[in-house]
Amino acid sequence: MFFFLEGSNNLPAFMVVLSGDLVHCSLNQHVVFDNVILNIGDVYNSLHGVFRAPTAGTYQFSLTLSVRSNGGQYHVVIKKGKSATVIGYLYAEFSTLWVLRSTSVLTQLEVGEDVWVACFADETHIVGGPDDVGKYHSHFSGFIVSH
Numbered sequence: 001m002f003f004f005l006e007g008s009n010n011l012p013a014f015m016v017v018l019s020g021d022l023v024h025c026s027l028n029q030h031v032v033f034d035n036v037i038l039n040i041g042d043v044y045n046s047l048h049g050v051f052r053a054p055t056a057g058t059y060q061f062s063l064t065l066s067v068r069s070n071g072g073q074y075h076v077v078i079k080k081g082k083s084a085t086v087i088g089y090l091y092a093e094f095s096t097l098w099v100l101r102s103t104s105v106l107t108q109l110e111v112g113e114d115v116w117v118a119c120f121a122d123e124t125h126i127v128g129g130p131d132d133v134g135k136y137h138s139h140f141s142g143f144i145v146s147h
Contacts, residue, residue: 010040010041011040011041011143011144012040012041012043012053012054012055012143012144013038013040013041013043013141013142013143013144014036014038014039014040014043014044014051014141014142014143015036015037015038015139015140015141016033016034016035016036016037016039016044016046016139016140016141017033017035017037017128017135017136017137017138017139017140018031018033018034018035018126018127018128018129018135018137018138018139019034019035019128019129019130019135020128020129020130021125021126021127021128021129022124022125022126022128022138023072023125024122024123024124024125025074025119025122025123025124025125025126026119026122026123026124027119027120027121027122028118028119029118029119030048030049030050030116030117030118031049031076031116031117031118031119031126031140032046032047032048032049033046033049033117033138033139033140034046035135037139038141041054043142044142048116049116049117050114050115050116051114051115051116051142052112052113052114053109053110053111053112053113053114053115053144054111055111055144055147056108056109056110056111056147057108057109057144057145057146057147058106058107058108058109058144058145058146058147059106059107059108059109059115059142059143059144059145060104060105060106060142060143060145061078061087061088061104061105061107061115061140061141061142062102062103062104062140062141062142063076063078063088063090063102063103063104063117063139063140064100064101064102064136064138064139064140065090065092065100065101065102065126065127065137065138066098066099066100066126066127066137066138067092067095067098067099067125067126067127068098068127069095069096069097069098070094070095070096071125071127072094072123072124072125073091073092073093073094073121073123073124073125074090074091074092074119074121074124074125074126075089075090075091075119075120075121075124076089076090076091076117076118076119076120076124076126077089077090077117077118077120078090078103078105078115078116078117079115079116079117079118080107080109080113080114080115080116081113081114084118087105087107087115088103088104088105089103089120090102090103091120100137106145115142117140126138
């Protein structure tokens with residue numbers, strides 16, 4: 001457990017990426033970003049793909065996803081809390097070009113409240129990659145704005 005002190009520079013923040021393609025993601029399946037670039041406060045669980053708020057406050061989350069030309073599509077949602085409330089949505093349809101799209105959301109969280117990305121349609125395909133450039137094809141990040 002990580003504790004945050006008033007005036008501390010150790011504010012919760014994370015950035016995670018996909019180390020490989022996610023193929024055939026099904027409805028409500030978590031998108032697990034398994035390569036952790038930054039995880040201040042140990043707030044992102046890379047085994048389950050879930051961020052957990054260590055303190056109540058306003059948080060910003062950003063999501064960028066890619067799909068190859070003629071290589072699939074994705075429909076995902078960003079969810080929060082026990083009721084799995086949708087707070088964001090991102091999609092890309094089949095295309096003859098590479099598609100990279102991003103979204104950002106701002107939301108209020110209580111202590112212990114979770115945020116995650118989930119597939120919103122069967123047969124979702126998201127591009128990831130192990131190399132230096134490829135690993136940034138699809139990434140998820142978040143940080144506290146105020147508490």
